[in-house]
Amino acid sequence: xxxxxxxxxxxxxxxxxxxxxxxxxxxxxxxxxxxxxxxxxxxxxxxxxxxxxxxxxxxxxxxxxxxxxxxxxxxxxxxxxxxxxxxxxxxxxxxxxxxxxxxxxxxxxxxxxxxxxxxxxxxxxxxxxxxxxxxxxxxxxxxxxxxxxxxxxxxxxxxxxxxxxxxxxxxxxxxxxxxxxxxxxxxxxxxxxxxxxxxxxxxxxxxxxxxxxxxxxxxxxxxxxxxxxxxxxxxxxxxxxxxxxxxxxxxxxxxxxxxxxxxxxxxxxxxxxxxxxxxxxxxxxxxxxxxxxxxxxxxxxxxxxxxxxxxxxxxxxxxxxxxxxxxxxxxxxxxxxxxxxxxxxxxxxxxxxxxxxxxxxxxxxxxxxxxxxxxxxxxxxxxxxxxxxxxxxxxxxxxxxxxxxxxxxxxxxxxxxxxxxxxxxxxxxxxxxxxxxxxxxxxxxxxxxxxxxxxxxxxxxxxxxxxxxxxxxxxxxxxxxxxxxxxxxxxxxxxxxxxxxxxxxxxxxxxxxxxxxxxxxxxxxxxxxxxxxxxxxxxxxxxxxxxxxxxxxxxxxxxxxxxxxxxxxxxxxxxxxxxxxxxxxxxxxxxxxxxxxxxxxxxxxxxxxxxxxxxxxxxxxxxxxxx
Numbered sequence: 001x002x003x004x005x006x007x008x009x010x011x012x013x014x015x016x017x018x019x020x021x022x023x024x025x026x027x028x029x030x031x032x033x034x035x036x037x038x039x040x041x042x043x044x045x046x047x048x049x050x051x052x053x054x055x056x057x058x059x060x061x062x063x064x065x066x067x068x069x070x071x072x073x074x075x076x077x078x079x080x081x082x083x084x085x086x087x088x089x090x091x092x093x094x095x096x097x098x099x100x101x102x103x104x105x106x107x108x109x110x111x112x113x114x115x116x117x118x119x120x121x122x123x124x125x126x127x128x129x130x131x132x133x134x135x136x137x138x139x140x141x142x143x144x145x146x147x148x149x150x151x152x153x154x155x156x157x158x159x160x161x162x163x164x165x166x167x168x169x170x171x172x173x174x175x176x177x178x179x180x181x182x183x184x185x186x187x188x189x190x191x192x193x194x195x196x197x198x199x200x201x202x203x204x205x206x207x208x209x210x211x212x213x214x215x216x217x218x219x220x221x222x223x224x225x226x227x228x229x230x231x232x233x234x235x236x237x238x239x240x241x242x243x244x245x246x247x248x249x250x251x252x253x254x255x256x257x258x259x260x261x262x263x264x265x266x267x268x269x270x271x272x273x274x275x276x277x278x279x280x281x282x283x284x285x286x287x288x289x290x291x292x293x294x295x296x297x298x299x300x301x302x303x304x305x306x307x308x309x310x311x312x313x314x315x316x317x318x319x320x321x322x323x324x325x326x327x328x329x330x331x332x333x334x335x336x337x338x339x340x341x342x343x344x345x346x347x348x349x350x351x352x353x354x355x356x357x358x359x360x361x362x363x364x365x366x367x368x369x370x371x372x373x374x375x376x377x378x379x380x381x382x383x384x385x386x387x388x389x390x391x392x393x394x395x396x397x398x399x400x401x402x403x404x405x406x407x408x409x410x411x412x413x414x415x416x417x418x419x420x421x422x423x424x425x426x427x428x429x430x431x432x433x434x435x436x437x438x439x440x441x442x443x444x445x446x447x448x449x450x451x452x453x454x455x456x457x458x459x460x461x462x463x464x465x466x467x468x469x470x471x472x473x474x475x476x477x478x479x480x481x482x483x484x485x486x487x488x489x490x491x492x493x494x495x496x497x498x499x500x501x502x503x504x505x506x507x508x509x510x511x512x513x514x515x516x517x518x519x520x521x522x523x524x525x526x527x528x529x530x531x532x533x534x535x536x537x538x539x540x541x542x543x544x545x546x547x548x549x550x551x552x553x554x555x556x557x558x559x560x561x562x563x564x565x566x567x568x569x570x571x572x573x574x575x576x577x578x579x580x581x582x583x584x585x586x587x588x589x590x591x592x593x594x595x596x597x598x599x600x601x602x603x604x605x606x607x608x609x610x611x612x613x614x615x616x617x618x619x620x621x622x623x624x625x626x627x
Contacts, residue, residue, distance in 0.1 A: 054084060058080035060436050093154070101146045105149070116130070124250070158608045159607070161607075163600050173583065177583060178579065180577075181533070181578040182529070183516040184572060189495050196486075212481075216471075218442050218468050221415075222464045223401050231376050232375075244373070256355070257315055258316045258355055260316050262348045263301040264306075265277040265346045278342075281347040293349075328350055334354070338350040389407060390404055394453075401465065438456060448468060502571070506523060543572075554576060562576070
């Protein structure tokens with residue numbers, strides 16, 4: 001079950017775990033810097049309340065995923081809030097329904113997360129460092145992973161139960177392989193007869209001033225708390241490093257490794273019962289006095305997979321076999337063969353073929369590494385204490401950063417101007433000016449009023465508090481600045497309208513009974529005919545091909561006439577002549593299993609979405625207007 005969850009955890013659970021690891025303040029109420037206070041909740045699901053900061057963090061994660069793209073801030077915030085609500089609805093449902101993930105499963109899942117792996121093995125130090133950095137106890141983190149996994153468990157219980165019937169598969173290929181015969185007339189962009197007048201330009205300018213705004217910009221000053229900078233000021237004594245080495249010795253220890261082989265005498269209907277197999281094992285142990293272990297394994301071992309390799313099981317891993325088997329392995333010397341050992345599979349004769357002793361790196365070899373680790377550990381303690389104090393100081397002295405700078409013993413730094421979506425002054429560009437959380441904080445209502453921001457987390461080991469130095473609101477550009485653009489816009493509107501008008505005339509004529517051939521001739525346009533078009537054809541543009549396959553089928557010999565506009569403004573009239581249903585080809589039959597799996601996944605996801613929609617419609621949800 002654990003392996004299945006781990007292999008399939010690419011959807012909901014992966015997103016939640018990523019948020020847990022990468023965001024200091026993720027889901028399920030991690031305490032924020034300032035506390036809830038008397039703040040009004042922006043949403044409530046059952047008894048669970050969400051506040052503006054919850055939405056801000058979700059939005060920050062969304063906007064990071066959309067970095068470099070133009071997007072509607074209000075729409076993205078709305079989507080972020082909707083996701084918070086839907087995840088909470090799902091969590092409450094699975095908990096109320098009794099879905100359970102044990103602590104053991106959650107811990108095993110954590111150990112196998114790639115985030116905590118070093119050289120293919122679980123890195124305890126990295127795990128502990130993350131917990132310390134994020135200020136989460138191990139118990140709390142395991143609890144949160146359990147919640148994520150139990151939500152995934154429920155989702156899989158729905159999606160994995162879906163299946164595709166033979167009829168579903170046949171219908172899929174019938175539609176997928178369908179072909180269509182069409183006639184097409186493409187109406188290119190028409191010439192514009194008149195240039196826009198001054199009055200046209202003025203009217204457009206007055207009606208569309210929102211299109212010609214300068215970008216709102218700010219410049220900021222900030223103080224920064226950096227864990228790395230704190231660490232540089234820590235100089236451990238020799239005694240402290242030695243004590244730290246003793247406490248961390250397991251990190252510098254390589255465990256003993258044993259390579260083993262076995263001969264299995266299996267409990268099966270064919271080979272007999274316990275006594276028979278014990279007798280076989282005992283007899284084989286005697287035979288080994290004069291015969292090679294590998295040769296005997298090839299002859300008589302019931303483990304046919306390893307028998308061909310002389311019984312070789314490779315490196316022995318703790319926790320895979322039963323205790324009696326493990327105890328026997330660990331008690332053997334190199335080259336020694338065990339007495340018969342009983343397991344659920346049968347009796348085993350076990351031989352240690354290679355033995356690599358465990359090693360411990362000496363203090364002198366890891367002193368530099370220890371120094372860095374010690375500095376960082378001690379700096380982490382100061383970092384979180386200073387972070388909390390920084391929040392309080394910047395709140396108590398909201399009008400400037402002097403007190404915050406004195407607390408951290410750092411200089412106040414400044415930036416050039418930047419906007420909500422890009423840095424305005426490329427000559428002064430700094431990475432901090434492009435950081436999504438910095439942009440959000442700098443343009444927040446409270447900071448624009450002249451107050452210090454709350455601590456902004458640039459990374460798990462770096463915080464800043466910022467304030468606005470200068471704010472330049474968005475202003476309407478002068479008509480002189482934008483007149484060329486307005487002329488281009490008006491010309492574009494005219495040529496698109498002229499093109500649409502001509503296409504509409506042609507479409508109406510064909511719908512009224514005129515042939516496509518005559519319509520093309522009268523308008524001096526080219527008629528194109530295509531037979532056997534498939535959905536994957538490369539002869540038509542994507543928009544036209546979509547229109548071809550979305551057009552209604554011809555009925556009673558009457559063709560189906562549709563039109564489609566392309567982004568460039570070009571218009572196309574499509575006359576659908578015939579539709580030929582597809583059938584499964586021989587190559588399709590070879591893909592049938594994959595098609596069945598994909599169809600079932602689509603059905604399963606649709607069923608899960610419908611289930612979640614139903615749960616959401618029945619949940620007690622209150623939404624207030626967020627910022």
